[in-house]
Amino acid sequence: MTQLALVIDLNVCVGCHACVTSCKEWNTSGPAGSMSDDRPYGADPTGTFFNRVQTYEIGSFPNTETLHFPKSCLHCEDPPCVPVCPTGASYKRKEDGIVLVDYDKCIACKYCSWACPYGAREIDEHQKVMKKCTLCVDRIYDQNLPEAERKPACVLACPTSARLFGDVHDPESVVSAAIRENGGYQLMPEWATRPANHYLPRRKTRIRIHADELSRADNPLKKERQLPQPGKSEPSLDDVTSW
Amino acid sequence: MHPAFSVIFLTTLIGAGQGLFLALYTGQVYAFFHLLSAQADRGFYAGGSLIALSLLVGGLIASFFHLGHPERAWRSAAKWRTSWLSREVIVLPAFMGMVLLYGAAHWLDWNPPLLTIGTLTLNATMVFGVLGTVLCFILFICTAMIYACLKFLREWHSPLTVANYLLLGCASGFTLATAYSAYTAPDLMGFYGKWAIIITLLAMASRIASLLRNSKLKPKSTLQTAIGVRHNKIVQIAQGFMGGSFNTREFFHGKGVALLRSVKWIFLLMVFVLPLLLLAGGLSTSAAVLLSTAFLVQYAGLLFERWFFFAQANHPQNLYYQAIA
Ligand code: SF4
Ligand code: SF4
Numbered sequence A: 001m002t003q004l005a006l007v008i009d010l011n012v013c014v015g016c017h018a019c020v021t022s023c024k025e026w027n028t029s030g031p032a033g034s035m036s037d038d039r040p041y042g043a044d045p046t047g048t049f050f051n052r053v054q055t056y057e058i059g060s061f062p063n064t065e066t067l068h069f070p071k072s073c074l075h076c077e078d079p080p081c082v083p084v085c086p087t088g089a090s091y092k093r094k095e096d097g098i099v100l101v102d103y104d105k106c107i108a109c110k111y112c113s114w115a116c117p118y119g120a121r122e123i124d125e126h127q128k129v130m131k132k133c134t135l136c137v138d139r140i141y142d143q144n145l146p147e148a149e150r151k152p153a154c155v156l157a158c159p160t161s162a163r164l165f166g167d168v169h170d171p172e173s174v175v176s177a178a179i180r181e182n183g184g185y186q187l188m189p190e191w192a193t194r195p196a197n198h199y200l201p202r203r204k205t206r207i208r209i210h211a212d213e214l215s216r217a218d219n220p221l222k223k224e225r226q227l228p229q230p231g232k233s234e235p236s237l238d239d240v241t242s243w
Numbered sequence B: 001m002h003p004a005f006s007v008i009f010l011t012t013l014i015g016a017g018q019g020l021f022l023a024l025y026t027g028q029v030y031a032f033f034h035l036l037s038a039q040a041d042r043g044f045y046a047g048g049s050l051i052a053l054s055l056l057v058g059g060l061i062a063s064f065f066h067l068g069h070p071e072r073a074w075r076s077a078a079k080w081r082t083s084w085l086s087r088e089v090i091v092l093p094a095f096m097g098m099v100l101l102y103g104a105a106h107w108l109d110w111n112p113p114l115l116t117i118g119t120l121t122l123n124a125t126m127v128f129g130v131l132g133t134v135l136c137f138i139l140f141i142c143t144a145m146i147y148a149c150l151k152f153l154r155e156w157h158s159p160l161t162v163a164n165y166l167l168l169g170c171a172s173g174f175t176l177a178t179a180y181s182a183y184t185a186p187d188l189m190g191f192y193g194k195w196a197i198i199i200t201l202l203a204m205a206s207r208i209a210s211l212l213r214n215s216k217l218k219p220k221s222t223l224q225t226a227i228g229v230r231h232n233k234i235v236q237i238a239q240g241f242m243g244g245s246f247n248t249r250e251f252f253h254g255k256g257v258a259l260l261r262s263v264k265w266i267f268l269l270m271v272f273v274l275p276l277l278l279l280a281g282g283l284s285t286s287a288a289v290l291l292s293t294a295f296l297v298q299y300a301g302l303l304f305e306r307w308f309f310f311a312q313a314n315h316p317q318n319l320y321y322q323a324i325a
Helices: A018-026 A111-115 A155-156 A173-182 B003-032 B042-064 B070-079 B084-107 B123-147 B159-184 B187-215 B223-227 B245-252 B257-285 B289-311 B316-320
Strands: A005-008 A049-060 A065-072 A090-092 A099-101 A123-124 A130-133 A162-169 A198-200 B113-117 B118-122 B234-238
Touching: A005 A111, A018 A049, A018 A155, A018 A162, A090 B084, A090 B159, A099 A130, A099 B084, A130 B042, A155 A162, A162 A173, A173 A198, B003 B084, B003 B123, B003 B159, B003 B187, B042 B084, B070 B084, B084 B223, B113 B123, B118 B123, B123 B159, B159 B187, B159 B257, B159 B289, B187 B257, B187 B289, B223 B234, B223 B316, B257 B289
Parallel strands: A005 A198
Antiparallel strands: A005 A162, A049 A065, A049 B234, A090 A099, A123 A130, B113 B118
């Protein structure tokens, strides 16, 4: 079984919103129609997005840390949003585990958005259907694109490669290795939704140096010690060598 | 959550309609077993069914205002295996049909014996009534489970939600039956009035129980589990956009704590205290005006109750939408 997912490295994300704009650009131009905005240049802009980048501050000054946190549908393996949908518009694909909304069936009752603890679904106020991240299902299988570009738009846009894409059920995949080796975790594990998307935590690179390591205690030849000055009566180099 | 008026009207209107139907049928069953000396004529049942049906239709119309694509509403019957909403969509019209059948059979006096159990012969209206009652209870359960099945909306995820929907609907329906009988069959007024008082008291007990339960709830999700960082002090600096979004509109009621608290006291007064006093007063003086006021006050109170029910539920997604910038 395949479960496609994103792995987002919070240690690398710089909060530039490139994934947000790239996602919107790709998906608003897609065959499913635009992702509508209202008053985009007005005082109170609002619109439909699949992906948001949020910022958190951890700790209190001066010991603070800034965390940039990209957030989109996590393509849960037990998605609570799917069984509640009365029309079957929301479904989870068997073949790759992507959770999708069929825009032709959705009646915009919003029940699925109530059932998602992460707030990953947003209604399109003009098309009147529920929308959410599709993992760029319309590009990852597109044979017309070069193989390297068959990835979600956000992954391609990320300048720091904070977003990895792959099959989390394949233990050899890049994403599985990243989760395994770098402490990947899921959001709100308390609701047993088993999100497929994982996050990699912030990691500190530290070296530990003990005081006795500052001088070489293990040097039998004492190479670094200053050699004693030779006496005036000692033979000089000229006396002992023949040039 | 942001209380939507379409859903507030849907749930309160069908609740009253269901309660009224149950009241009518309870009266008929009592009469059938000769537990009730007063007999209502068939016009009483037909008229009552018509009122119940109008309330149900009103609720159904209100529900369409909740949908972005009402013309596709028929699709929502598809997933009855998994979705309580889908089940409600199926049971509501089935129940409406049964109420129509029940009322029409009474009105047309079409009442041939349909079923014989031992020495008991059940006529058509009795059989329709049983079926209607079953559908009515299933409908109460479906409506309430739509909310009660969402486990992370912890204010709703409780059997008390089902009890409340059932008892509050029945209370308003029996109060309406009392007012209705005061005008059309005054002999039955006492019977319905006593039931209305009993059910209103039961509803009060279960609603207060759920208020107490909810006041003690501690959130399971925190900002720590939401973003997966272990630190006692985390604040959101930016939610990712400057204006509003669906997430900030749908899941926040946007009102202050004080308003929420006053709505709570208003509904406790209007759904329970005032109707109980009015019912008691109306029954002792046989004043139909007091009894109909009892229903109107209780129904209006239920609108406040439902508003509060939605506003009180705290969705975990709100953790992600705390700061604009
Ligand atoms: S993140 Fe939300 S919308 Fe996405 S699959 Fe999970 S529950 Fe459903
Ligand atoms: S809003 Fe659409 S996708 Fe969501 S539950 Fe309703 S019909 Fe299903």
